[in-house]
Amino acid sequence: MDATVFLISAAIVLVGALGVLVARNPVHAALFLVQTLFGVAVLFVLQDATFLAAVQVIVYAGAVVILFLFVIMLLGVDRAEDLGVEPIVGQRPLAAVIGASLLGLLLTLLLVATDGPTGALGQTAPLGDGADNTRRLGEALFTDYVFAVELTALLLTVAVVGAVVLARTVKGALQPLPVVVVATAEELPGTTEERFGVDSDTEIDTAFPESIEGGDA
Amino acid sequence: MVVTTSWYLALGAVLFSLGAVGLLIRRNPLVMFMCVELMLNAVNLTFVSLGAELGDLGGQLSVFFVLVVAAAEVVVGLAVVVAIMRRRQGATADDLSVLGG
Incomplete structure (x- = not known):
């Protein structure tokens, strides 16, 4: 019985987590998050943590996710994110490698610790x-x-x-954040000399100005 | 089949890793926050499981405080997101690299 409930809840939790990862629309991601939170609440009940299960549903699913949805709707950022674009080259493979290493590390730790969790029993307060x-x-x-x-x-x-x-809304016009455009040299028109108005043959005077160097102040 | 603590710990490890990967691959700051919530939930699950294993209430007490801190973190984080989005629509985490100085 316990095993059945655990397996079903674990499947719900993991599907929800994967949904958060791959959902293109932030609203869908928030709904998948609710699914995961409910699954975790069921697992809490399974371990007799009934109060935390209730708090999980009320505070997380009821308040935190609603807050997320409010912000999504308020800002109108519920446009689908184009997941096909990878702005930083190699970000996804690197993230997958890091995630796999993390998972491997944690599971190895779990398998190596064959004598179970260590620590004194019931130090804080007995668990009812x-x-x-x-x-x-x-x-x-x-x-x-x-x-x-x-x-x-x-x-x-x-x-x-x-x-x-x-x-809060600030009085007066808002200063827009600076826009940083990153482009490679090949994408920009003209040569380096044309763009910066310098002749590459010209020697730039990097010597320290004599007047200051003299130091007669 | 008996559900042992290791099952919960393994599930917590998988959930934590999924959250970490999501935090690394997603660019929408809101979805990144959700991935942080996933990681926090994985840790909460671990706390409760180890508390049940040791017969100690400390695990559940820790989860209580994690919940409070997570709620505060979401409130402040979303306020920051609102403040940023008001100045620039549709900003992703990559656009906000200017905050790094």
């Missing part, structure tokens, strides 16, 4: 079953971890204020 998971989490959060909870409250406040400051 799914029924009293929320109570135990709440007790731990508001006794041993109350300072950390206060800090996260501060962090969220800073994030909200920062978001408001960053996204």
